Amino acid sequence: MTRRVLLGVGITLTVAVSLFPFLWFVITSLKTQRQVEAVPPTWLPTGGVHFYRSALVDYQLTDYILNSVVVAGSTTFLALLIGIPAAYALARLRLPGKGWILGGLLGISMFPQIAIAGPVWRILDQLGGLNTRWGLLLPYVTLTLPLVIWILASFFRELPGELEEAARVDGCSTWQTMTRVMLPLATPGIFTAGILTFIYAWNEFFFALLILTQPDKQTLPVGIALFQGEFTMPWGELAAASVLATLPLVILVLLFQRWIVSGLSAGAVKG
Amino acid sequence: MTGGSAGRDRFRTGEQAGWWMLAPALAFSVMFALYPVIDSFVLSLYRIFLAVPDLGQTFVGWENYRDLATDPVARQAFLVTVGFVVSSTLLELLLGLGIALVIHEQFPGRGWVRATALIPWAIPTVVAYQMWRFIFNDQYGLANLFLFGDRVAEYVPWLAYPGFAWLAIVLADVWKTSSFAGLLILAGLQLIPDELYEAARIDGANTWQRFWRITLPLLRPALLLALVFRTMDAFRVFDLVFVMTQGGPGGATQVLQFYGYKALFTEGRMGYGAAISVTVFLAIFLLSLFYIRAVGSKLFEKEPA
Amino acid sequence: MADLVLHTISKSFGNVMVLDDISLRVPDGGFTILLGPSGCGKSTLLRIIAGLETQTAGEVLIDGEPVGHRSPKDRDIAMVFQTYALYPHLTVRENMAFGLKMRKEPRQLIEARIQEAAELLGLAELLGRKPKELSGGQRQRVAMGRAIVRKPKLFLFDEPLSNLDARLRTSMRVELKKLHERLGATMIYVTHDQVEAMTLGDTIVVLDRGKIRQVGSPARIYNEPSDPFVAGFIGSPPMNLLEGQLRRQGGSWCFQAGSLSLPVPAIKGPMPIEQVSRTVLGIRPEDILLAPPSLHAITVQADVEVVEDLGADQILHVMAADARLVVRVPQGQFVKLDGRVTMYFPQNRLHLFVDDRRADWA
Numbered sequence: 001m002t003r004r005v006l007l008g009v010g011i012t013l014t015v016a017v018s019l020f021p022f023l024w025f026v027i028t029s030l031k032t033q034r035q036v037e038a039v040p041p042t043w044l045p046t047g048g049v050h051f052y053r054s055a056l057v058d059y060q061l062t063d064y065i066l067n068s069v070v071v072a073g074s075t076t077f078l079a080l081l082i083g084i085p086a087a088y089a090l091a092r093l094r095l096p097g098k099g100w101i102l103g104g105l106l107g108i109s110m111f112p113q114i115a116i117a118g119p120v121w122r123i124l125d126q127l128g129g130l131n132t133r134w135g136l137l138l139p140y141v142t143l144t145l146p147l148v149i150w151i152l153a154s155f156f157r158e159l160p161g162e163l164e165e166a167a168r169v170d171g172c173s174t175w176q177t178m179t180r181v182m183l184p185l186a187t188p189g190i191f192t193a194g195i196l197t198f199i200y201a202w203n204e205f206f207f208a209l210l211i212l213t214q215p216d217k218q219t220l221p222v223g224i225a226l227f228q229g230e231f232t233m234p235w236g237e238l239a240a241a242s243v244l245a246t247l248p249l250v251i252l253v254l255l256f257q258r259w260i261v262s263g264l265s266a267g268a269v270k271g
Numbered sequence: 272m273t274g275g276s277a278g279r280d281r282f283r284t285g286e287q288a289g290w291w292m293l294a295p296a297l298a299f300s301v302m303f304a305l306y307p308v309i310d311s312f313v314l315s316l317y318r319i320f321l322a323v324p325d326l327g328q329t330f331v332g333w334e335n336y337r338d339l340a341t342d343p344v345a346r347q348a349f350l351v352t353v354g355f356v357v358s359s360t361l362l363e364l365l366l367g368l369g370i371a372l373v374i375h376e377q378f379p380g381r382g383w384v385r386a387t388a389l390i391p392w393a394i395p396t397v398v399a400y401q402m403w404r405f406i407f408n409d410q411y412g413l414a415n416l417f418l419f420g421d422r423v424a425e426y427v428p429w430l431a432y433p434g435f436a437w438l439a440i441v442l443a444d445v446w447k448t449s450s451f452a453g454l455l456i457l458a459g460l461q462l463i464p465d466e467l468y469e470a471a472r473i474d475g476a477n478t479w480q481r482f483w484r485i486t487l488p489l490l491r492p493a494l495l496l497a498l499v500f501r502t503m504d505a506f507r508v509f510d511l512v513f514v515m516t517q518g519g520p521g522g523a524t525q526v527l528q529f530y531g532y533k534a535l536f537t538e539g540r541m542g543y544g545a546a547i548s549v550t551v552f553l554a555i556f557l558l559s560l561f562y563i564r565a566v567g568s569k570l571f572e573k574e575p576a
Numbered sequence: 577m578a579d580l581v582l583h584t585i586s587k588s589f590g591n592v593m594v595l596d597d598i599s600l601r602v603p604d605g606g607f608t609i610l611l612g613p614s615g616c617g618k619s620t621l622l623r624i625i626a627g628l629e630t631q632t633a634g635e636v637l638i639d640g641e642p643v644g645h646r647s648p649k650d651r652d653i654a655m656v657f658q659t660y661a662l663y664p665h666l667t668v669r670e671n672m673a674f675g676l677k678m679r680k681e682p683r684q685l686i687e688a689r690i691q692e693a694a695e696l697l698g699l700a701e702l703l704g705r706k707p708k709e710l711s712g713g714q715r716q717r718v719a720m721g722r723a724i725v726r727k728p729k730l731f732l733f734d735e736p737l738s739n740l741d742a743r744l745r746t747s748m749r750v751e752l753k754k755l756h757e758r759l760g761a762t763m764i765y766v767t768h769d770q771v772e773a774m775t776l777g778d779t780i781v782v783l784d785r786g787k788i789r790q791v792g793s794p795a796r797i798y799n800e801p802s803d804p805f806v807a808g809f810i811g812s813p814p815m816n817l818l819e820g821q822l823r824r825q826g827g828s829w830c831f832q833a834g835s836l837s838l839p840v841p842a843i844k845g846p847m848p849i850e851q852v853s854r855t856v857l858g859i860r861p862e863d864i865l866l867a868p869p870s871l872h873a874i875t876v877q878a879d880v881e882v883v884e885d886l887g888a889d890q891i892l893h894v895m896a897a898d899a900r901l902v903v904r905v906p907q908g909q910f911v912k913l914d915g916r917v918t919m920y921f922p923q924n925r926l927h928l929f930v931d932d933r934r935a936d937w938a
Contacts, residue, residue, distance in 0.1 A: 010373035010503040011384055018387050018450065021402040024413055028405070039410045040421045066441070082299065085292035093289035098553055101293070108304045110559060112507035114531040115552035116307035117282060118314060118545050121536075142303035145296050164663035165628050170722075171649035172676035174288035180674075184665040203395040225397040227512050236407060242398040250349045253338065257386035264454050 022240075022246065029239035036236045051240035061177065061241050063216055064223035068202055068245075069172065071133055071219055075140040075201035076194050083148030089176045090149065091156035110148035113206045121210055131214050139207050144200050148193045151263050156182060185233065192263030195256055199249060211224065214240030220245045308552060321539030335546035345547070347522050348530040351437070353528060356505040359444045363501050364494065366445060367452030372486075374453070376461045384471035392450045400514035403443035404430070407515075433523030436516050438526050442548040448504070459493020460486070494499055499562045508553050527551050577654075578639040578729035578762055579604045580625065585634035587620055587786075594620050596786040598634070602764060605755050609777035610766045613809070616783040618766045619734055626732050627651050627766065638729055649678070654723035655732040659739065660715045662707040662722075665833035669703040672722050689725040696758070697721050713744045720755070722908070733765040737772065750777055772808050782806050804856045804929045813891060816901045817857045822855055822930075831857045831928075836897035840876050841923055843935045856929040858868070861891070865923035866917060873920040880915045885930070892917070 005086035028036060029052065042267065055061045090098050121130070121141050129135025158180060167177040183190075205221040211217045217227075224245060227238045315336070318329045332333050374385045391399065408412045409428035419425045429435040463486065472475050508529045512518055516526030518533070528551055535544030580602040587595040595617045602608045604703045610618040623629040625636055627648035638790070642758045643651050662671050669690055671793050675688045698718045707715055716736065724733055736746045737752075753776055756763055767773055774794045782789045782797065782805075790802040801807035807815045820833030820838070831838045840858065865873070878894035878901065885907075892903040894917065902920065928935045 007373065007376055007378065010369065011378070014370055014373050017446070018390050021399070021406060021446065024406065025398075025402050036411065038424075039423055041411050041413065041416050059451050080350050082295040083369060086296035089289040089292035093285060093292075095286060095289045095293070101297070105296075105300065107559075108300055110555060111304060111308070112528055112548070112551045112555055113508070113509065114528045114535070114548045115311055116548075117532070118535050118541055118548060119307035119310035120303055122310070123303070124532060138299070139303050142299045145299060149296065159663065160659060162659050163663065165623075165626075165648075166630065166655070166657060166661035166663075166722075167674075168648045169626060169653065169655045170726075174285055177294075177676070180290075181663055197425065199393060203397075205395075205513075206396050209513075218807040221397040221510075222394050224395070224401060224508060225510070227401070235408075235411065238401060238711035239405075242401055246394050246398050249395070250390060253389045253393045254383075256388045256516075257382060257389060261385065263455070263456055264451070264458075 006156055008182075025239040028235060031075040031237060033234060043146070043211045047236070050242075051236040052244070055237040057242040058079050059227070059241065060215070061095070061220075061223065061244065063220060064220045064241075065244070067133065067212075067218060069143075071136055071140070072198050072201035073135055074133070075144060076197045077170040078137060078141045079144045079148050080190060080194055081199045083145050083176065083185070083193065084152060084186075086145070088156055088182060092161075092178075092182070093174070095257050105149055106145040107149075109143070110160050111143075117210060118208070120207070125212060130211055131217050133217070136208060136219075137210075138202060140257035141200050141202075144197045144230065146195055147200070151193045151196070152186060152189050157187045159185055183230075188259065191256075192259045195252060195260060198264055199252065276354045283552055286410050311545045311548045311552070314541055315543075315549050317542045319541035321541055331542070335543050336550075337541065339546050339550065344522060344525070345527075345530065348525050348527045350528040351522070351524060352506065352508075352528075353407075354437070355441060355444075355508065356502055359441050359448075360498065360501045362441070363449045364456075365454045365458050365496060366449040367497060368490075368494070370450060370453030371456035371460055375457055378407075388450045388453060390450075391447050392454075394447070396447065396510040397514050399447050400443055400511050403439065403446070406516045407435075407439050410541050421470055430516055431520055433520055436520055436524050440511050443515065444505065444508065447511075448501065455497040455500065456490065456493050462493075463489045501557055504561075507551070507557070515539065527554075579606075580730060580764070581640070582621075582625070583637065585621070585624060585631045585636070586622060587617070587629065587632050594622070595631070597790040598786075598788055600781060600791065601879045602762060605760050605762055607763045607777050608779045608781060610764065610781050611770065611773040611777075611809075612768065612783035614768055615785075617769075617786040618783050620773050621691065622655075622734055622764060622766045626653055626655050626690055627732070641673040651730075652728050654726045654733055655734065656719045656723050656736045658735045659737075660707075660719040662715060662718055664707050664900075666706075667703065668699060668707070668710070668718050668721075669707055671707070671718055671880060672725050675726050677679065680771070686725075689727070693724040696724065697737065698920065705794040706931065708712045712740050716740060716744075716748060718832075720752075723856055724755075724903065725757070729762065731763040732764065735767055736765075738769070740768070743770075752776060770872055772810065774810075774858070782809065784809070799822040800934065801858075802934045803932045804858065805839070805932075807858045807927055807929070809864075811860055813861050813902045813904065815860045816864075817829040817856050817858045818852065818899055819856050832857070833857065834898040836876075838876070838921070840874070840926065840928070842938045843928060843930075844938050854929075854931055856932075858927035858929065859921050859925060861902045863904075863922060864901070864903045865920040866903075866905055866909055867921065868920050869922050872923040874918045874923065874926075876921060878917055878919055880917055 027043065030047055031050070032047035035042055035045060035047060054237065057079045071261075089095060090102055095101075112200075116139075124130050126134070126136070129138065129256075158253070163181055163185075164177055167181045172180060184234050203221060205225060206217075208219045208222045212222060216224075220241075224238065224241055227234065285451060316332060318325055318326075318331045343408070357447060372395065374381065374388055387569055405411065408430040409415070409426055409431070412429070414429060415426040425433070429439055467485055468481055469491075470505075471485055507528050508526050512524050512526055512529045516524040518529050527547065529550060531544050531547035534540045534547055538544075578603060580600075582598055582600040585598040587597055588595070598621060608619060612618045617840050620629055624631050627643070627646060631644065635642065638651060638653075662676065666674065672690050672693060673686050676689065687880050690703070691700075694703060697720060699714070699721055700712060702710060702718070707718065710718065715738075719736065724832055731872050737748050740748060742789075749772060756776075765772075765776060777794060779791065780794055780797050781791050790806045791798055797806060799812055799816075801810060804817055805873055818831070818833040818836070820831055820836075821832050824834050825839070829840050829842055831840045840857070868875075878890055878896035880894050882893040884891040884893075888907055889904050889910075892905065894901050894903060896919070923937070926937075928937070
């Protein structure tokens, strides 16, 4: 009995604490300007979507969204394109020193951004990559590769070795064995790695802040972090922009909760 | 042709394909992770002012590090960071354990609760911290509303007081990342076979005893893993401080990574900033070595295959 | 179809010698079994033939051509794996077509081969299914179908029946045998199951600890095992093996094992006594008789300790002097008499091994 009560309390707290800050922003985004500035704050919003319109139009949120979609989408695509063969090689082929490579990749995922920020900025400066989307892609792909490779390597490792041998007997080269036999079987892993990469790139702030200094090139996190009005803080518009920036992620999480949980634990625990 | 050399030929082709598969990933890692770390170290031995390019690069040896050692702001940043890491990590582990225990149970709608618990993790960092900045707002904030209701005169500008501001960032971080710790711990919980609990029940252990005697000891690897991940991550906190406090008030929330960022990119002191970067890097590196030494081996031994 | 020659194959993993100087010839159309306990190197040998593993020394020749430098796909072999290794994402049809597609065979040929194999194996109804929708026996059949459509020079089987239940194993064994007769293909089959070996193979290669112990027909392996290992490995229950010495007693010979003394015939060639380090006398449980035979036989008295009733047969565990023996007699033949029996060892059913080598009776 006490156990059930405890569980009930636990569930309620988990849900309430997880949701309330976000819900507060949702409420704020639906208020009128007067309601936003009410002291003490009020609960019921009656403003409709005017803050959304204002955020999208007056604060050029559409530009930020477009930039974020392009950057997160291409990061995901590139990280998978590069990460899948690497993960396959590390998981299934006899390569000297692959343990060191896997360890090194894990190390890279632990790097403090600041430790590479200066030189990355200088490299991009020389390549002309500052204030470009592709310039941002380079560090993004680098920093998401460890996650992609670890998740997929743990997936590839679980597949039975006899399948590969059957493929070799059937006439596949190493590359064909990966693409025709192993890849279709690792689809769940690829999907999970893709979702996690997308979330990373969608949310990343530090490098976006460094590399993109022109407002029309910036991604959503930069836009939201630097959100400013002319005289006062435009909390209503900020809340609306935040809700818009978060919505895709909330949908991803609700739809793919199971995959994300398994992916995060595969990347961390099984490693 | 003897079998031996034939074998090596075939082996080489498989290996060759493997290296080609790895090459792009390695190229990225070397170019944008390994080389930059080394370059950071090289830069830290020079005096470079981005604002005054004419000065060029002057080799100054360890001078930047000597400056760093005597820099009171850096010392404060170091202490703030360590305090932040220790308190937020501990709280996150505790809360994470609680969340994990809850979402491990069987109950209708568990999938939805799990998804909900994931939301703080999934929300973009800057959005989350803007939300918390708003919650701690001196006039419109929920924190004041909850504590003082409509006694508006008593409303506190939380982020303007050093102690409160520090607490606020710890709280915001705990909210944002406890669910990630919870997920890692959940993965550990799922590895404990149900038979153990059934055996313990037959042996007469109650819920509480089962938790202390079975769950906790068997969860140790997962807890340690969560601890490792969380400390390392807390050490490089940046977005939180940038959004909520900009390191203020009076440096009370200025963590090392933020200080380094300012030196590098707002003040343009490339050499000095690089010295800070290298220091943060080394701190995390040493910490990870310590973890591998102290708990890592145990962690991987105990991990069931 | 082709013949296969293994020429002085050796394989070591690090310091561990897995295969030691294996030479073997498998004739065109033969069904050869590689038999041995787990860890004897039989699977490694099969994988070397397939090209999945590389020998440390020696050469594999298919149709007289050395293939040691070729990858599996260029050896024109097909393999049926222990876990079947069906591609889970492909249908039965696609699984069978895969190897032919990789070799860029024309579409009509692929379809014709699949139809042919499906008919042969009774898979016609299942062509559209995925492996997970099939039973164990059906998967097994698909795995064989995948090999058959290729019409390879060599079929390699790696314990293909070991994942099936006992009844299915028996019926698949019969099908496999029929298949071999219909295709007339050269097949090499790895197993640790002596029943499979005896019933399927026309040649059995017994391996132990990386070495060939004996090559021969099932009958020869059973009747004339070349050393105590083969003698003990083939047959169930295993052959009784007594360790002892040969002694001359007057004009005749006698085998002394502990306090048990058995008169035996002389053997061919010079009789070694003192130099001999190890002499083993063997007799199969089913060769021990409880009624006096017409031929020469040794009479032995024994105490019955345990009787196991198998229905058709009875297994007796007996003590003769201080030697423990197992006897297999047909149902109804054993009459319990105070727990004491008189047993007859026909002389022509005795196996003598001197220094681990078979010695023939004179």
